[in-house]
C-alpha cells in the first residue's frame with residue numbers, strides 16, 4: 001500500500017478537531033516537488049510554471065507555490081480574484097479561458113494579465129470588452145502581452161481525457177493564428193506568446209516533448225510569416241500522475257532534457273534566443289500530495305460487498321465522472337492481508353457514487369479510516385452540492401507536523417444561504 005505522510009494515531013488527533021471527511025495536503029511534499037520542477041528547467045532563463053488554479057483553488061496552496069515563483073493560470077473571474085489576493089498580478093497571471101465573458105477580459109486586462117486568446121474572433125471582442133482598447137494597446141505596448149492558443153487539429157494524436165484536438169472546442173488553427181498575430185502587430189502589440197494545451201493526465205514524456213517541439217517550430221514559422229517576435233511558448237498543463245499502482249511518475253529531469261534538446265535544435269538555430277518556456281500544470285503539482293480522508297460508515301452485504309463512506313462523489317468526482325482509479329489506503333490496516341473485495345461507495349442517490357469498484361482491500365469495519373490518494377488536484381475543486389451534500393474542509397499538514405485549516409467545511413447555513421423562503 002502507498003505510504004502516507006500520516007498514520008492512524010495522527011488521524012485520530014486530526015479527526016478529533018476536524019471530523020471526516022476532509023482533504024489534507026502535504027506541504028513538505030508539495031514544496032519538494034515544486035523545487036524539483038524548477039531545478040529541472042533552470043537551464044531556461046525565465047522558465048515559469050503557472051499553477052492551474054482550477055486544480056486546487058486554495059489561496060494557502062497558491063501562496064505556498066508562489067514561494068517558488070509560480071504564477072497563476074486562471075480561466076474565470078473567481079480564479080483571477082484568487083490570483084490577485086495571493087499577490088499574483090501582471091505577467092504572473094496567464095489568463096487562459098474559453099467562451100470568455102467581456103467582464104472577465106476586462107478584469108484580466110485591469111490586472112495586467114497575459115491574455116491568452118482562445119479564438120480569432122476574441123481579438124475583435126476585446127475592442128468591445130475593454131474601454132478605449134485600441135488607444136491603450138498603443139500606450140502600453142511595453143507591458144501588454146498577448147498569446148494565442150493553438151489547436152493542432154489532426155496534426156497531434158489524441159489523449160484519453162482531453163480527447164482528439166480536432167474535436168476539442170479550444171484554440172486557433174495555424175492560419176487563424178498567423179492572421180491574428182498579424183492583426184495584433186498592426187494594432188501596436190509588441191509582446192507575444194504562443195500556447196497550446198493538448199494533453200491531460202499524460203504520463204508519456206515524449207508526448208510533452210513533442211508538444212514543445214511543435215510549438216518551437218510553429219513559433220519560428222509564425223515569426224517568418226508575420227515578423228512577430230515571441231517572448232515565450234507555453235506548453236500548457238496536462239502532465240499526468242501515477243494514479244494506478246505500477247505507473248511511473250513523470251521524470252521532470254528527463255522531460256526537461258528532451259525539451260532542452262528540441263530547444264537547441266529548433267529555437268537556437270532559428271535565432272529565437274531567449275525564448276522562455278512556460279507551463280501551466282495543475283495535476284502534477286499538487287495531485288499526489290492531497291488525500292481525501294473518510295471513515296467507513298456502514299458495511300453492506302447484498303449481491304456485492306459495499307463499504308459506505310462518510311465521503312461521497314461530491315468530495316471527489318473523478319471516479320464517478322471518468323471511472324478514474326484512485327488508490328485506497330486503510331490506516332491501521334496497512335499490513336493486514338487484502339482478503340475482501342468491496343465497492344467503496346458514498347451516500348449519493350446515484351449508483352456511480354463509488355470511489356472504487358470491486359477493489360481488493362483488508363477487511364473493513366465501521367469507523368475505519370479510508371484514505372483516497374491522489375486527491376490533491378481536481379479533487380475538492382470539482383465538488384458540488386447535489387443531494388444536499390456539503391463540501392468538506394481542506395487542511396494543510398505543515399512540515400513541522402502541525403495541521404492548519406485552510407478552508408472550513410460548509411455548513412447547512414451555507415447551503416441555505418442562497419435560498420429565499422419568503423412567501424413559502
Ligand SMILES: *Cc1c(COP(=O)(O)O)cnc(C)c1O
Pocket residue numbers: 052054055073096197199200201236237238239280281282283284377
Ligand atoms: C485544466 C487546465 C490546465 C491544467 O491541467 P492539469 O491537467 O491539471 O495539468 C492548464 N491549462 C488549461 C488551459 C487547462 O484547462
